[in-house]
Amino acid sequence: MQGTIIKGIGGFYYVKVNDNVIECKARGKFRHNELTPMVGDKVDISFISDTNKGSIDNIYERHNMLIRPAVANVTQALVVFSLTNPDISENLLNKFLMLCEHNNLKIVVCFNKSDLIKEPNKIDAVKMIKDAGYEILFLKAKEGIGIDKIRERLKKNVTVLCGPSGVGKSTILNRLARKNIMVTGDISEKLKRGKHTTRHSELIEIEGGFLVDTPGFSSLNTDFISKNEIQFCIPEFLEYINGCKFTGCMHYKEPACMIKNALNEGKINKKRYDFYIKILEEKIRGRSNK
Numbered sequence: 019m020q021g022t023i024i025k026g027i028g029g030f031y032y033v034k035v036n037d038n039v040i041e042c043k044a045r046g047k048f049r050h051n052e053l054t055p056m057v058g059d060k061v062d063i064s065f066i067s068d069t070n071k072g073s074i075d076n077i078y079e080r081h082n083m084l085i086r087p088a089v090a091n092v093t094q095a096l097v098v099f100s101l102t103n104p105d106i107s108e109n110l111l112n113k114f115l116m117l118c119e120h121n122n123l124k125i126v127v128c129f130n131k132s133d134l135i136k137e138p139n140k141i142d143a144v145k146m147i148k149d150a151g152y153e154i155l156f157l158k159a160k161e162g163i164g165i166d167k168i169r170e171r172l173k174k175n176v177t178v179l180c181g182p183s184g185v186g187k188s189t190i191l192n193r194l195a196r197k198n199i200m201v202t203g204d205i206s207e208k209l210k211r212g213k214h215t216t217r218h219s220e221l222i223e224i225e226g227g228f229l230v231d232t233p234g235f236s237s238l239n240t241d242f243i244s245k246n247e248i249q250f251c252i253p254e255f256l257e258y259i260n261g262c263k264f265t266g267c268m269h270y271k272e273p274a275c276m277i278k279n280a281l282n283e284g285k286i287n288k289k290r291y292d293f294y295i296k297i298l299e300e301k302i303r304g305r306s307n308k
């Protein structure tokens with residue numbers, strides 16, 4: 019039988035096969051091959067005779083693998099930031115986008131808490147994201163507004179909710195699920211209830227797709243993306259990249275660079291270009307500040 023690992027706890031894996039969830043153990047052979055099953059894996063399982071428990075016999079090749087949280091085969095990211103409370107860090111937003119691009123995810127940028135802001139379109143970060151060409155949703159998750167727009171995008175996808183802490187990711191998930199699965203609240207409330215906050219990732223089935231919540235990150239590691247790869251994580255660069263005079267142009271100090279041309283003509287947002295240069299310089303210097 020073929021299924022998807024939706025949860026892993028204490029050496030057990032919960033595999034969704036059609037409408038059933040079967041508790042499974044991984045076969046010994048995976049341990050020898052140092053291949054540990056992970057949430058999101060497509061697997062073949064069989065029942066252990068005379069029980070309702072299964073064993074994982076095969077893990078299909080992964081299309082991608084997120085590290086924090088550990089989830090395989092993610093297809094889409096909802097990059098969630100609140101317009102205020104907490105304020106948007108443009109640098110962190112660009113880093114989330116870069117990581118999602120690196121993993122080849124479809125991306126929807128969700129600006130939440132739009133009930134707290136009069137003119138969302140005037141916010142610099144919103145303009146930057148529009149210029150970059152990303153799809154944007156304005157949400158009022160607490161009131162359930164904008165949630166149906168997300169609902170339409172879940173089918174057949176494995177979607178990850180990512181973004182900093184306190185922006186409303188779990189509120190969005192609970193709205194989508196129409197029940198309170200995840201703990202929500204401001205940070206002090208969560209610390210009080212800290213013991214109960216789940217840290218393991220779990221795929222939650224909604225609208226014919228899977229959704230996975232993540233804890234909020236205030237910093238992100240982009241060290242494993244190479245100096246040459248970062249330009250390909252800025253989608254609005256792509257149409258210009260091949261026009262540069264020098265092969266291997268890093269769009270930095272080289273002459274006749276089509277990216278810099280586009281920047282000067284206002285076709286590329288300066289903040290996005292500056293972000294690229296900041297990451298590039300960190301990599302050239304061989305250090306990064308996360």
Ligand SMILES: Nc1nc2c(ncn2[C@@H]2O[C@H](COP(=O)(O)OP(=O)(O)OP(=O)(O)O)[C@@H](O)[C@H]2O)c(=O)[nH]1
Pocket residue numbers: 130131132133134157158159160161181182183184185186187188189190201202203204208232233234235
């Ligand atoms: N004003 C307003 N508050 C919201 C909205 N959505 C969520 N909140 C509040 O923001 C706070 C944080 O929401 P969470 O859903 O817990 O945020 P999170 O992104 O899951 O945070 P972490 O789990 O810490 O990463 C809660 O008090 C929510 O009630 C909204 O649309 N408007």
Ligand SMILES: [Mg+2]
Pocket residue numbers: 187188189200201202231232233234
């Ligand atoms: Mg949360």
Ligand SMILES: [Zn+2]
Pocket residue numbers: 262267268269270272274275276277278
């Ligand atoms: Zn160039």
